[in-house]
Amino acid sequence: MTEQVEVAVVGAGPGGLRAALAAAEAGAQVTLIDSNQSPGGQHFKQAAAEFRVRHPSRHQGEGQALRQEAMGAGVRFLPETVVWGAFEGNVLALHGSQAPAALQAQVIILATGAYDRPVAFPGWTLPGVMTAGGAQVLLKHQRILPGRRILLAGTGPLQVVLAAELVRAGADVVAVLEGARLFRESAPHVGALWGQWQRLGEGLSSRLTLFRRGVPFRPGWGIVAAHGADQVESVTIARLDSHWRPIPGSEKTLACDTLCVGYGFIPSSTLSRLLGAEQEWRPDLGGEVPVRDRHMQTSVPGVYAVGDGAGVGGGPLAQVEGEIAGIAAAARTGHGADGAEKAIRRLDPMLARERRFQRMYAALFTPGPGLYEWSRDDTILCRCEEVTQADVRRAVALGADSANEVKAITRCGMGDCQGRMCGQLVAHCIARETGRPVAEVGLFPPRPPIFPVPIVALGRQTVNGPAGGVAELARR
Amino acid sequence: MMRVGTPLEVERGQAVSIIVDGVPLPAYMGETIAGALLAAGRRAWRRTSHGQPRGVFCGIGLCFDCLVTVNGTPNVRACLTPVAAGMVVETGSKP
Numbered sequence: 208m209t210e211q212v213e214v215a216v217v218g219a220g221p222g223g224l225r226a227a228l229a230a231a232e233a234g235a236q237v238t239l240i241d242s243n244q245s246p247g248g249q250h251f252k253q254a255a256a257e258f259r260v261r262h263p264s265r266h267q268g269e270g271q272a273l274r275q276e277a278m279g280a281g282v283r284f285l286p287e288t289v290v291w292g293a294f295e296g297n298v299l300a301l302h303g304s305q306a307p308a309a310l311q312a313q314v315i316i317l318a319t320g321a322y323d324r325p326v327a328f329p330g331w332t333l334p335g336v337m338t339a340g341g342a343q344v345l346l347k348h349q350r351i352l353p354g355r356r357i358l359l360a361g362t363g364p365l366q367v368v369l370a371a372e373l374v375r376a377g378a379d380v381v382a383v384l385e386g387a388r389l390f391r392e393s394a395p396h397v398g399a400l401w402g403q404w405q406r407l408g409e410g411l412s413s414r415l416t417l418f419r420r421g422v423p424f425r426p427g428w429g430i431v432a433a434h435g436a437d438q439v440e441s442v443t444i445a446r447l448d449s450h451w452r453p454i455p456g457s458e459k460t461l462a463c464d465t466l467c468v469g470y471g472f473i474p475s476s477t478l479s480r481l482l483g484a485e486q487e488w489r490p491d492l493g494g495e496v497p498v499r500d501r502h503m504q505t506s507v508p509g510v511y512a513v514g515d516g517a518g519v520g521g522g523p524l525a526q527v528e529g530e531i532a533g534i535a536a537a538a539r540t541g542h543g544a545d546g547a548e549k550a551i552r553r554l555d556p557m558l559a560r561e562r563r564f565q566r567m568y569a570a571l572f573t574p575g576p577g578l579y580e581w582s583r584d585d586t587i588l589c590r591c592e593e594v595t596q597a598d599v600r601r602a603v604a605l606g607a608d609s610a611n612e613v614k615a616i617t618r619c620g621m622g623d624c625q626g627r628m629c630g631q632l633v634a635h636c637i638a639r640e641t642g643r644p645v646a647e648v649g650l651f652p653p654r655p656p657i658f659p660v661p662i663v664a665l666g667r668q669t670v671n672g673p674a675g676g677v678a679e680l681a682r683r
Numbered sequence: 684m685m686r687v688g689t690p691l692e693v694e695r696g697q698a699v700s701i702i703v704d705g706v707p708l709p710a711y712m713g714e715t716i717a718g719a720l721l722a723a724g725r726r727a728w729r730r731t732s733h734g735q736p737r738g739v740f741c742g743i744g745l746c747f748d749c750l751v752t753v754n755g756t757p758n759v760r761a762c763l764t765p766v767a768a769g770m771v772v773e774t775g776s777k778p
Contacts, residue, residue, distance in 0.1 A: 242744065249743060255713025255765075257696025322745050332748075334727035334738030341742020341762070349718040350688040350695075353739075376687040437736045438726040464726075590740070590748060593733050623747035623758070628740075659747070659758070 208307050212238045213540045214533075215299060215312035217290050217478060220248020222514025222525030223318030224273050229533025230316075231280040233543035238310065239277070240285045240301065246274045248320055249340060250522040252347045264347075265405070266522075291664065292655030293481040297509055300655065302664040314509045314536040317479050318529060319516035321472035321493060324574075325590075325628045327582035330433030330442075331468070332590055339469025343369050352378050354465025358442050360384040360430045361469030363572040364410050369467065370422060371413035380422045381463045384444060386451055386470065387572055388427040399567035402560050430581060431458055433466050442466050451575030470574050472519045473631060477653045479505055479512050488646035491569035492518030494631055495650055502535035502551065503528050511536060521568070524561035527554055579635035588636060589629040591622020599633055603640040610634055610651045623659050626651040686711075686722050699768040704775075710766040717742070717749050717761035720774075728761070728774035 216227045219241035227239040239246065247253055251270020254260040263271070278284065288303030299310045323338035330336065335354060339361055342353045357373055358381045359366050370383045400407060417424060431443040431453055446457035472493050479497040480486055484505035486495050496518045497505040504511050511532040514525030531551050538547035582588065584597040594617045602616040610633055613619060619633055620626030626633075630650045638645040656665065686695070696712030701719060710719035717739050720728060727736035729750060740748040742762050749761040752773040761772075 254693070255696065257711070257713030259694040261692055322741065322743060325741075325746075332735060332737065332740075334736055337739055338741050338743075341739060344742050345718060345721070345739075346687075349714050350686060350693050351714070351718045351722050352685050352687055353721060355685070377685075438738075590737075590746065593731055593735070623750075624745060627745050 209298065209309040209311050210307040212236060212310055212312050214238070214314045214316065214536050215240065215297075215310050216316045216318060217299065218248065218318035218320055218514075218516065219243070219246035219274075219284070220318060220320050220514065220525065221250050221270075221273070221522040222320075222516075222529035223248070223316070224251075224270075224277050225526040225529030226316045226318055226511075226513055226533035226536070227282045227529075228273070228277040228280055229530045230537040230542075231277065231282045231533075233534060233537030233547075235537040235540050235542045237282045238285060238312075239282050240288045240290060240299070240306070240310075242287060242289050244286050246270075246277070246284060249344060250320075250525075252344055254350070255348055258350070267347075289658045289660060290478060291658050291660045293478045294655075295483065297482070299478075302658075302660040308664075312509075313540050314511065315482070316503075316529075316532050316536055317497075317510070317512040317516060318514045318525070319475040319478060321474045321515035321519050322627065323468070324470045324473050324493070325632065326430070326468055326470050326578060327586050327588050327596070327632050328430050328432055329583055329586050330435070330439070332587055333433050333435050333439050334437065335435065335439030335464055336433050336466045336468060339366050339369050339467045342465075342467045343372070346372055346376060350376070352376055353467065354463070355379060356381055356463040357465040357467060358382055358384070358444075358461055358463040359467045359469070360386075360428075360442075360444070361467070362386040362471060362574060363469070363568065364406070364413075366467070366469045367417065367424070368409055368413045369469070371416040374416055374420050374422060380417070380420075381461050382423040382425055382444075383417065384428040384430070385424065385426040386429050386447060386574055386578070388447075388449070389571065393571055396567040396570060399563040403564055406564075429453060429578075430466070430468070434460075439464055439466055447575075447577065449575065451577035452580060453577075470578060471572060472515060473627075474519055475516045475627075476512070477657050479507075479510065479517070481653055481655065481657070482507050482510050484510055484512070488649070489518060490645075491566075491573055492520070501531075503532040504535065509539065518565075520561065520565035524558075524565055527558045527561055530554060531558070579632065579639070582632070582636075588632045589617075589619035589622065589626075591624050591628070592618040592620075594619035594629070596636060599636045600640055603637055608637065608641050608643070608648075610637060610649060613637060614651055620651040625653070625657055699766060701766050701768075701770045701772055703772045712766065714766050715762055716751060716753070716759075716764050716766055716770075716772055719766055720761065730775065
């Protein structure tokens with residue numbers, strides 16, 4: 208059954224929660240959808256509900272408060288609900304035990320977040336190699352360490368924070384490799400740190416923890432290969448040049464059982480693309496993102512996008528963007544239109560401050576082009592279908608010059624993850640082989656279902672009502 | 684690969700037992716299957732069609748590398764699925 212709603216918010220992280228709250232406070236009827244059991248997203252990840260944690264982190268406390276506020280404002284939450292497709296006319300196809308088969312919303316706010324950028328290097332599919340985000344969730348949600356001897360490789364302050372959390376929890380952190388060479392590049396950006404006291408405090412206390420425990424922090428270093436039979440046993444690292452290419456002769460091999468990889472984030476912008484929103488290629492924002500106006504509206508009327516899913520910028524920026532979109536969405540559905548513009552303008556200084564931080568972050572921590580050259584011909588690019596770099600190169604040699612054509616020849620991007628892991632890796636490989644810019648090559652065109660769902664979900668419309676299921680949705 | 688936190692910091696959910704490939708494995712309510720496997724020192728629990736070992740990679744439900752069969756249902760993400768008393772988990776290759 209397709210249910211009609213005023214405002215549908217997809218994703219209950221900081222951006223989605225704030226958007227839902229702002230729209231509900233203005234009087235709109237809001238449905239908030241998330242694939243997790245409870246709201247918060249990865250940013251506000253709480254300890255498991257069955258656990259009792261004596262001293263929740265500041266993030267967890269903040270998330271708890273925001274979530275209670277949103278629920279208190281009358282937001283309806285659909286937990287464990289997957290949005291597997293989006294169709295013309297603002298229709299979202301859902302799968303979840305408490306969810307209708309589809310929602311048609313007057314306004315959709317996409318707050319789908321971002322995920323750790325996969326980086327292909329020899330050995331990256333070995334168990335024991337995992338994303339920094341995954342390691343953090345394991346620790347925050349379940350208080351379990353991903354390994355005993357842990358090497359962190361990546362870029363940005365988040366991996367320093369993670370390293371400190373791992374050390375405090377008792378792990379032996381071998382080293383933290385930072386791809387960027389910070390000292391030379393950071394001077395022009397010092398001003399953007401003004402007002403970021405919480406972040407500065409967290410960063411300093413993390414660095415202090417690492418310093419006290421003697422954990423080496425190596426700027427300008429990266430991964431060459433992970434080694435091991437059935438799991439990681441050691442990792443070869445090397446000094447990087449300014450393009451992030453390993454400098455021959457600088458290699459060292461470190462023994463460890465876990466490698467946490469965190470080279471920034473990729474925005475989850477699939478739904479906005481499925482809805483027909485114009486996209487642009489912005490390496491500084493993580494990749495492909497929807498073009499938006501100052502109310503966070505995409506090129507499709509009534510479709511808004513906020514937070515990391517519309518361009519990586521962190522939790523506080525996501526909240527400001529969410530609030531703006533929430534106010535604008537409510538106004539669009541006839542609630543609080545009078546004061547809307549004024550309320551949005553009031554957020555300008557906060558938005559400007561967070562955008563300054565976003566620009567600084569991008570300038571310092573956007574990986575160099577060499578990152579996409581860490582793979583070799585026998586390295587897997589598509590983990591699901593086990594397609595190697597050589598397979599992709601062969602397809603290009605056969606004449607394929609778009610991601611879609613390479614996909615048709617090699618099956619890369621056709622697996623369970625629907626190209627989330629390999630999309631940018633394959634695009635960069637094609638770009639390199641054809642000498643064209645990545646922006647022009649682009650990602651795999653998304654096709655519903657964008658998440659694996661039971662076949663029954665696709666037919667629920669037919670089962671529950673007169674409509675014609677997927678065929679009917681696709682015709683719209 | 685180990686549970687952390689003193690009783691003063693964290694009190695886990697109720698202790699339960701799940702059955703992994705026929706063998707009981709201790710777990711606590713609130714943990715995911717992947718969490719319980721990692722805490723028991725298991726890193727690789729699936730083989731791809733090319734015979735390569737896989738375990739947890741993304742840890743947030745996006746990469747589908749950590750798939751297991753749960754109570755007969757195949758292709759379940761171990762990193763997202765909470766344990767339950769007596770849950771029957773089968774690891775191994777993707778069916």
